[in-house]
Amino acid sequence: MNNQYGYMRVAAAVPRVHIADAHRNAEGALKIMQDAFNEGVEIVVMPELSLVGYTCGDMVLQKKLLKDSEDALAWLMEETQDIPTIGIVGLPVVYADRLYNCAAVFGQGQLWGIVPKSYIPNYGEFSELRWWVSGYSIKDRNIRYAGQECPFGADLMFDIHGVEFGVEICEDMWVPVPPSSMQAVQGAKLLFNLSASPESVCKHDYLISLIAEQSSRTMAAYVYASSGHGESSSDLVFAGNAVIAELGRVLGVSKRFVRNDRMVISDIDVEYISTRRTARNTFYYPEAPEMRVVEVGVDEIVHQGDLRRHIEPIYFVPEDEAARAAHCKEVFAIQSAGLAQRLEHTNCTKVILGISGGLDSTLALLAVCDTFDLLGLDRKGIIGVTMPGFGTTDRTYQNALMMIKELGCTLREIPIKDACMQHFKDIGLDVDERSVAYENSQARERTQILMDVANMCGGMVVGTGDMSELALGWATYNGDQMSMYGINSSVPKTLVKYMVDWYAHNRAEGALRDALLDVVATPVSPELLPATESGEIAQKTEDVVGPYELHDFFLYCTLRRRYAPAKIVMLATIAFEGTYSKAEIVKWLKVFFRRFFSQQFKRSAMPDGPKVGAVGLSPRGDLHMPSDAHERAWVREIEDVERELDNI
Numbered sequence: 001m002n003n004q005y006g007y008m009r010v011a012a013a014v015p016r017v018h019i020a021d022a023h024r025n026a027e028g029a030l031k032i033m034q035d036a037f038n039e040g041v042e043i044v045v046m047p048e049l050s051l052v053g054y055t056c057g058d059m060v061l062q063k064k065l066l067k068d069s070e071d072a073l074a075w076l077m078e079e080t081q082d083i084p085t086i087g088i089v090g091l092p093v094v095y096a097d098r099l100y101n102c103a104a105v106f107g108q109g110q111l112w113g114i115v116p117k118s119y120i121p122n123y124g125e126f127s128e129l130r131w132w133v134s135g136y137s138i139k140d141r142n143i144r145y146a147g148q149e150c151p152f153g154a155d156l157m158f159d160i161h162g163v164e165f166g167v168e169i170c171e172d173m174w175v176p177v178p179p180s181s182m183q184a185v186q187g188a189k190l191l192f193n194l195s196a197s198p199e200s201v202c203k204h205d206y207l208i209s210l211i212a213e214q215s216s217r218t219m220a221a222y223v224y225a226s227s228g229h230g231e232s233s234s235d236l237v238f239a240g241n242a243v244i245a246e247l248g249r250v251l252g253v254s255k256r257f258v259r260n261d262r263m264v265i266s267d268i269d270v271e272y273i274s275t276r277r278t279a280r281n282t283f284y285y286p287e288a289p290e291m292r293v294v295e296v297g298v299d300e301i302v303h304q305g306d307l308r309r310h311i312e313p314i315y316f317v318p319e320d321e322a323a324r325a326a327h328c329k330e331v332f333a334i335q336s337a338g339l340a341q342r343l344e345h346t347n348c349t350k351v352i353l354g355i356s357g358g359l360d361s362t363l364a365l366l367a368v369c370d371t372f373d374l375l376g377l378d379r380k381g382i383i384g385v386t387m388p389g390f391g392t393t394d395r396t397y398q399n400a401l402m403m404i405k406e407l408g409c410t411l412r413e414i415p416i417k418d419a420c421m422q423h424f425k426d427i428g429l430d431v432d433e434r435s436v437a438y439e440n441s442q443a444r445e446r447t448q449i450l451m452d453v454a455n456m457c458g459g460m461v462v463g464t465g466d467m468s469e470l471a472l473g474w475a476t477y478n479g480d481q482m483s484m485y486g487i488n489s490s491v492p493k494t495l496v497k498y499m500v501d502w503y504a505h506n507r508a509e510g511a512l513r514d515a516l517l518d519v520v521a522t523p524v525s526p527e528l529l530p531a532t533e534s535g536e537i538a539q540k541t542e543d544v545v546g547p548y549e550l551h552d553f554f555l556y557c558t559l560r561r562r563y564a565p566a567k568i569v570m571l572a573t574i575a576f577e578g579t580y581s582k583a584e585i586v587k588w589l590k591v592f593f594r595r596f597f598s599q600q601f602k603r604s605a606m607p608d609g610p611k612v613g614a615v616g617l618s619p620r621g622d623l624h625m626p627s628d629a630h631e632r633a634w635v636r637e638i639e640d641v642e643r644e645l646d647n648i
Contacts (some may be wrong), residue, residue: 005567006271008163009301009308010190011036011044012223012242013263014254017230019053020065022091026051026072029089032261033076036085039265040303042160043086045192047227048117048170049101051091054196055232060092060099060131073104073111074146081109084299086160088167090194095143095152098133103167103194104145105158108298112158113151114143117169118179125198125236126171140292151294154179157188160296163270165190170197173214173224184218185285187293189273191218195226198236199256208243208250216248219277221268229259244268247276251309267308275562306574313575314549315556316492316613328502331495331612335367335487338610340374342485343460349377350459352450354480355384355404356527357396359496362403362519364464364487366503369407382409385453387446389416391527393537399515399522406512412453416445439528443479450483460484463607468493468548470606470617471555472592473599474541481602489609490616492555493524493548524548545595546588550580554592559615559623565589565637583645590638597631 013036015028029046036044048054051069059065069091080087086107093102093114100116116135120128135154143152157166166183173180173193180191191214197207215222221244228240242254242264252264277283318324343349351368355361365384372379384404388397404411423441424431431438454461463483465475467490475481488496497520504516522537529539542548553572557563563571572585580588604619604627616622 005570006269006274007267007307008043008190008270009039009041009265009267009303010221010223010244011039011041011263011265012225012244012252012254013044013046013261014225014228014240014242015046015050015261016259017047017050017053017227019230019232020056020059022051022065022068022072023075025053026076028261029076029087030079032263033080033083033085033087035263036087036265037083037301039263039308040301041085041265042301043088043165043190043192043223044263045088045167045194045223045225047090047225048194048196049090049092050194050227051089053231054090054227054238055234055236058131066092066094070146073106077106077109077111077146077148080107084108084301086112086158086296086298088192088194090169093143093145093152095138095141099131100135101128101132101169102135103169103192105167105294105296107296110297111146111148111150112296113156113294114145115156115167115169116152116154117172118154119171119175121171128171139289151292153292155289155292157183157186157291157293158296159293160298161300163190164188164293165192167192167194169193170195170226173210178214180214180220180222181218182285182288183291184220185283185288186291189220189270190268191215191220191222193222193224195224195241196231196238197226197241199239204239204241204256207241208253211243212245212248212250215245219247219280219283220273221246221270228256228262247273265308269309271567272561272563279562307571311571311575313553313579314494315560316495316552316615317498324498325502325506328495328499331491331499332367332370332503334610334612335491336370336374339368339371339462339485339487342608343371343375346460348458348460350381350383350454350457351462352383352385352454352457352459353462353464354446354450355386355400356392356464357386357398357400357403357519358522358527359493359500359519359524360466360469360488361400361464362500362516363466363491363496364462365403365407365409366500367487368462369409379408380410381459382407383412383453383457383459384409385412385414385450387414387416387449389420389442389446389527391525391529391531391537391539393527393531393535395518395535395537396522396527399519402511402515403519406510406515414449414453416442416449419445434529439526440476440479442528443476443526447476447479447482454484462487463609464488466491466493466496467615467617468552468555470603472545472551472595473602474545474595475602477602477605481606483607486607486609489606489618490612492552492613492615494552495613546591547580550576550585550588551592554589555596556615558596565593565634566641569638569641586638586641586645590635593631593634593638597629597634600625600629601627
């Protein structure tokens with residue numbers, strides 16, 4: 001286990017099975033165990049009845065096969081004495097003259113426990129009551145098997161290096177209240193399923209969804225291995241499914257209908273599972289049965305090298321194109337529904353918003369247009385105000401005019417230069433002094449204009465700032481930080497860009513499409529400093545605060561996953577390999593935490609706005625954070641990473 005970052009490496013394996021040939025199957029299981037160990041796997045699960053074959057039928061009643069199966073497990077344990085990987089195999093076990101379909105948990109020569117199947121299907125193609133007895137009621141029992149005394153029962157869980165895991169068998173997952181659900185609420189973070197599920201058309205997709213759902217409901221990792229090549233095809237065909245899911249997300253799926261052994265491996269974020277459960281105060285079941293926890297005393301596997309799971313560089317934006325499109329469409333719908341409710345409640349039919357020609361104001365304008373369409377209101381009630389100032393470029397100005405025109409909204413142009421110059425004179429500010437006051441006074445002047453225009457026409461000022469800016473405090477207090485409804489307040493900058501791009505390609509055409517695509521291509525800037533001599537944007541936000549794709553990554557890891565800084569650095573280094581160096585990541589992470597903590601006072605005073613994703617910054621919702629919280633502990637950990645870099 002990678003103790004530093006809280007991962008545990010697991011595997012689901014599908015070896016070829018030889019019907020009723022326990023010793024040959026044990027040889028296949030041994031190869032799986034050796035391969036798993038070589039890959040740094042700590043626990044590997046194999047299919048139901050993998051030592052004899054699920055389709056043995058009446059042969060499981062033969063004493064010869066039952067003795068061979070027991071001997072095969074004893075041999076397998078002997079051969080794996082030097083392998084600290086935990087193996088989970090399926091086999092028939094006789095206890096008190098009853099036959100049970102069981103999972104044996106073993107490792108380093110020790111049989112740690114045997115878990116019987118609780119639910120025995122006897123419908124459709126299944127006739128399991130012909131052979132098997134339910135082990136549901138077997139609790140607090142021991143058995144002598146394969147030359148060893150070990151715990152036996154459906155009440156077993158296992159603890160490996162402080163991480164608890166549970167085992168269930170095939171049908172156990174398909175019932176209304178699976179044993180794994182009870183195991184999870186008793187502390188199991190890893191759930192393993194030995195299965196022999198035959199194929200049928202469309203069943204695979206349902207199976208994947210069921211596994212993902214169970215991992216989500218139990219807030220755990222679910223590791224599933226089902227029979228494949230070698231099982232009898234008299235009436236049924238077994239494709240060999242190996243699936244690993246974590247907290248509702250599928251991490252790995254094997255190829256089906258192949259004729260060789262295969263194994264799916266993934267690193268499970270046990271730390272995150274624990275964190276999610278801690279944050280969810282409803283994760284309990286008062287009537288959950290007591291479980292016996294067997295401490296598995298095997299050597300710890302320390303594995304170095306790459307993390308065996310995919311790390312998305314942009315958590316807030318789905319990587320799959322179809323999923324991303326659906327995501328953008330839904331966010332627009334949430335934004336529109338939220339604003340529509342607010343407008344109806346206040347009997348408001350006019351919206352005022354500042355349009356700069358940048359990403360945020362563009363997204364806000366598009367969402368407001370959708371809202372007006374939803375309510376059946378004339379888009380002329382949308383007053384887009386352009387307020388050119390010292391830093392406004394012709395590029396953003398023209399895009400702003402074009403979008404307001406093409407969307408059928410009302411345009412108002414109110415330049416702010418003269419008003420700001422008078423203000424500078426009033427407060428005694430040298431116009432050539434490019435200070436914070438110089439920049440922020442422009443933002444406050446624009447906000448004052450918007451509020452006053454709204455008062456004049458009985459309208460509502462809709463704010464345009466996004467969640468990434470709120471996280472960094474990249475907004476002027478009582479300036480663009482303030483509005484009557486912050487429609488983008490839960491939309492991160494990385495998603496804003498994709499949403500505008502999606503709208504351009506799917507809902508716009510002609511001049512509007514061209515303008516939207518140019519907005520996407522324009523550098524992010526507040527345009528508060530004069531443009532260059534060539535008329536280009538001189539003030540680029542990401543040059544000052546850092547890349548938004550990094551900051552959004554940091555934000556998600558901090559608030560959603562609650563990772564420590566060192567783990568964030570490790571993951572970001574993987575996710576952004578070839579884009580940012582580790583030193584760059586450390587530099588901007590320090591900036592992130594310093595700004596995130598110091599700017600909470602702005603978020604404490606933020607207006608209402610619709611929550612659209614898993615992360616939010618509202619002081620009334622997701623983030624109850626004092627404005628006086630200090631970043632010192634977080635920055636110290638980052639500085640420790642910096643010192644490590646300096647010593648390399």
